[in-house]
Amino acid sequence: xxxxxHKLLEWYQRNRRDxxxxxxxxxxxxxxxxxxxxxxxxxxxxxxxxxxxxxxxTVGALARADQEAVVxxxxxxxxxxxxxxxxxxxxxxxxxxxxxxxxxxxQIRQLPGVGAYTAGAVLSIAYxxxxxxxxxxxxxxMARYLGVREPVRQASVLCLIEDTMQxxxxxxxxxxxxxxxxxxxxxVCTPRNAACLVCPLVDSCYAHDLGEVDVIxxxxxxxxxxxxxxxxxxxxxxxxxxxxxxxxxGLLAGMWQLPAVEYNGSEDVTSHLHPLLEELYTEGGQPSVxxxxxxxxxxxxxxxxxxxxxxxxxxxxxxxxxxxxLGVAQASTDRMWCSLADLEKLAWPRVYEKLLERLIGExxxx
DNA sequence: AAAACGGGGGC
DNA sequence: GCCCCAGTTTT
Numbered sequence: 255x256x257x258x259x260h261k262l263l264e265w266y267q268r269n270r271r272d273x274x275x276x277x278x279x280x281x282x283x284x285x286x287x288x289x290x291x292x293x294x295x296x297x298x299x300x301x302x303x304x305x306x307x308x309x310x311x312t313v314g315a316l317a318r319a320d321q322e323a324v325v326x327x328x329x330x331x332x333x334x335x336x337x338x339x340x341x342x343x344x345x346x347x348x349x350x351x352x353x354x355x356x357x358x359x360x361q362i363r364q365l366p367g368v369g370a371y372t373a374g375a376v377l378s379i380a381y382x383x384x385x386x387x388x389x390x391x392x393x394x395x396m397a398r399y400l401g402v403r404e405p406v407r408q409a410s411v412l413c414l415i416e417d418t419m420q421x422x423x424x425x426x427x428x429x430x431x432x433x434x435x436x437x438x439x440x441x442v443c444t445p446r447n448a449a450c451l452v453c454p455l456v457d458s459c460y461a462h463d464l465g466e467v468d469v470i471x472x473x474x475x476x477x478x479x480x481x482x483x484x485x486x487x488x489x490x491x492x493x494x495x496x497x498x499x500x501x502x503x504g505l506l507a508g509m510w511q512l513p514a515v516e517y518n519g520s521e522d523v524t525s526h527l528h529p530l531l532e533e534l535y536t537e538g539g540q541p542s543v544x545x546x547x548x549x550x551x552x553x554x555x556x557x558x559x560x561x562x563x564x565x566x567x568x569x570x571x572x573x574x575x576x577x578x579x580l581g582v583a584q585a586s587t588d589r590m591w592c593s594l595a596d597l598e599k600l601a602w603p604r605v606y607e608k609l610l611e612r613l614i615g616e617x618x619x620x
Numbered sequence: 621a622a623a624a625c626g627g628g629g630g631c
Numbered sequence: 632g633c634c635c636c637a638g639t640t641t642t
Contacts, residue, residue: 292638295629332626369639390637445635446631505625561626604627623642
């Protein structure tokens, strides 16, 4: 009897989506797409991939690019360390691998940002090597197919799935196989409401046999999301806005924002923004702010933003009643004045992108 | 082994 | 609103 993997491949040939990165075998393009596709859905990635490949059509072009510009092209996609690592990876490819994305597992794994999944995906899709790529889709498809009730992250389960994938990928074209399993997970064997009726593997699917497609893989318990407020400042002078760069590590590392402080929801915003204002004055070489000059903080706009582990409520305040002038020269390289027109040249987190859009839009009316 | 890291799409 | 995001690196 025919092995089920052949039915899977047949299904894939008939049902595969025409995605931009499926029109090439260029390992660099595959690397870009797989990096973007980490934790990010296909429909979100498509426009980013097109723009990125137009801007950086070759690994050499990316390697030569300014990292700030690369991150700017990543704006809104999230997990910005991916962009920086991809940029570093391109430089490593040029400097150490003669400009070619490595085709050996050992070498490609040396590239920053390339873990087990991405390595397997690039090697199988671009070079047709039998190295399985196991992502969330694959894990779900295989856990169901094999009828695994244990948590999928359990080492024994991962070994079983890896072994199965390793044996299956030998039977067909590795590149087609990798994409076929993931496509099945994306289109048929979905997290909820799996379309078993049209699944090419239904005849031999253990979870379907057990009637447990809906409970496999086992759900993991979710952690509570911390709440935090962010107070940001809209400080305008001579048509320019004061902006700052976030710290080089941690959340939204290196991204631009309005000068801001994060504080606990139970605390008072002025007790946090006044010290920040003080700092800005001191940095500008001005005498410290006297109590009598302490400004009112007029709220201009608020946006809520959800991360996986924290919920932000960001409010932008305009200080009113300042009797002192901020100095133009800023000692810190992490803060600068930016003209309204140039704001869009910086890389902003989504939440600030939304806020700026509102603020600049309103400003026109004023 | 667990936590950190963004953002959006599906329902 | 709550669910999904195995992906890589850091701690």
